[in-house]
Amino acid sequence: MENQHSELREINKVTLVGIIVNFLLSGIKISAGLLGNSNALFADGLHSLSDFSTDIVAYLGARFGKKPPDDYHNYGYGKYESLATLIIALFLGFVALQIFINGFSTILSVLRGDILATPSWWAFFAALASILLNEGLFRYALAVGKKINSDSIVANAWHHRSDGWTSIGALIGVGGAILLGGRWIVLDPVAAIIVSLLVLKVAVHIFIPAIRELMDFTLHKKELKKIYSTIEEYEEILDYHKLRSRKAGGKTVLEFHIVLDGDFSLKKSHDIADALEKELKGILGNSAIITIHIEPPSR
Numbered sequence: 001m002e003n004q005h006s007e008l009r010e011i012n013k014v015t016l017v018g019i020i021v022n023f024l025l026s027g028i029k030i031s032a033g034l035l036g037n038s039n040a041l042f043a044d045g046l047h048s049l050s051d052f053s054t055d056i057v058a059y060l061g062a063r064f065g066k067k068p069p070d071d072y073h074n075y076g077y078g079k080y081e082s083l084a085t086l087i088i089a090l091f092l093g094f095v096a097l098q099i100f101i102n103g104f105s106t107i108l109s110v111l112r113g114d115i116l117a118t119p120s121w122w123a124f125f126a127a128l129a130s131i132l133l134n135e136g137l138f139r140y141a142l143a144v145g146k147k148i149n150s151d152s153i154v155a156n157a158w159h160h161r162s163d164g165w166t167s168i169g170a171l172i173g174v175g176g177a178i179l180l181g182g183r184w185i186v187l188d189p190v191a192a193i194i195v196s197l198l199v200l201k202v203a204v205h206i207f208i209p210a211i212r213e214l215m216d217f218t219l220h221k222k223e224l225k226k227i228y229s230t231i232e233e234y235e236e237i238l239d240y241h242k243l244r245s246r247k248a249g250g251k252t253v254l255e256f257h258i259v260l261d262g263d264f265s266l267k268k269s270h271d272i273a274d275a276l277e278k279e280l281k282g283i284l285g286n287s288a289i290i291t292i293h294i295e296p297p298s299r
Contacts, residue, residue, distance in 0.1 A: 006146040013162040018160065021137050022048050022278070028126050029170075036123030038177075039106050040192040043099040048163055067297065076291060078248030082213040084152040085114040088159055089207035096199035096206060099166070101191035110186050111294050118185055119174040135162035144246065151213075157205045163203040169195030213247040219254075226283050227254070230256045236260060236272050238297060252284040255291040261295035 026048035033042030067077040101233055138161040145153035173191025218224070224245065231240050243256035258276070260269050273292045281288050 007150075007298075010144050010148050011150065011153065014141050018137060018156065021133055022163075024132060025130050029130060032120075032123045036120035036126070036174075038101060038119040038123035038170065038174050038188055040173040040188045040195070041119070041123045041127055042103050043192050044163070044166045044170045045129065045168065045193075046095065046098065048130070049102035070105065075248055075253060076251060076266065078251045079153045080247070081150065082210050083208040085155040085206060086214065088152065088155045089203045090202035090212060092159060092162060092199055096196045096203060099192050099196035103196065106189035107186060109187075109191075116274055117190055118181060119177050121178065123174045124171065124178060127167045127174055130167035131164050131171065131217070134160050135166060138164060149187060151209070155210070158202050158206055162199045165198045165202075166195045169198070198227040216246045219245040219247070223252075223284070227280065228281065230279055231256075231258070231276065234272065234276060236264075237276075242293075248289075252288040254280065254284065254288060255293070257293040258266065259297055261292055 008276075013251075024262055026045050029045030029048055030040050032038070033040075033045050042054075067073075069076045120144035139161055140159050141153060141157035145155075145157055169191040172186075173188040176191075180187070224243075227243070227245075231237060237258045237260065240258040241257050241259075243254075245252065245254045247253070259271065260272065264272075273294055277290045277292060284290075
């Protein structure tokens with residue numbers, strides 16, 4: 001119980017820090033983008049603004065996901081985390097699409113003969129500040145997410161880094177437009193398009209694991225290989241079968257049958273299963289839900 005309260009405190013803290021930083025960044029970048037004539041930085045500011053929503057989603061997902069099992073959720077609330085992670089991925093994909101469309105339409109206007117205003121140094125320094133703040137926020141959130149085994153907090157950490165990547169693109173675009181001038185001002189929207197593709201890559205990166213968990217995909221081959229080799233180390237186990245596995249947020253759910261000598265006492269059979277369960281939890285984590293069914297050899 002104390003461990004759960006400690007994890008919730010960590011979730012509250014990292015989410016509050018993210019909300020404060022994103023509030024400051026979104027205001028700074030949107031203002032600097034508008035006043036500093038930078039499409040890339042304005043789009044970057046919209047990206048930071050979307051982080052407000054994902055911070056809340058990550059908070060709710062991790063908070064509910066850490067609740068213990070009850071009469072209505074016998075396996076716990078881990079799927080809430082998977083759902084929250086999926087929503088974050090969709091948010092990222094939507095933001096990437098908006099940045100791409102905005103940058104592409106600006107380039108088309110240049111090709112039609114429109115003249116873009118040169119970005120100001122305010123936009124350049126706002127992008128630089130965003131890179132530094134988002135990298136710090138990413139490292140902090142990632143460390144907390146791994147510490148408490150929260151997929152949604154880890155996913156949101158990558159969202160923070162993607163915001164930093166957006167700012168890198170904005171920095172290059174704004175800096176190039178300022179220093180080179182003339183037709184090179186188009187570097188600003190070009191940078192926005194490139195960054196949108198990076199953001200989309202992050203969205204796909206966190207979307208796939210989330211959808212796998214919600215669809216009850218089995219564990220990855222590397223994890224299954226470790227499970228198989230651990231079971232096979234027990235000489236008393238004559239055979240094993242009906243092994244099924246899935247993820248539920250930060251938890252692993254595993255169940256399988258083992259075949260033991262029919263002459264073994266109930267206590268000995270239980271001790272073997274208990275030792276195996278503890279060893280598997282050492283691999284999959286103490287929160288893993290492991291069910292081992294014992295049966296004698298078939299006649």
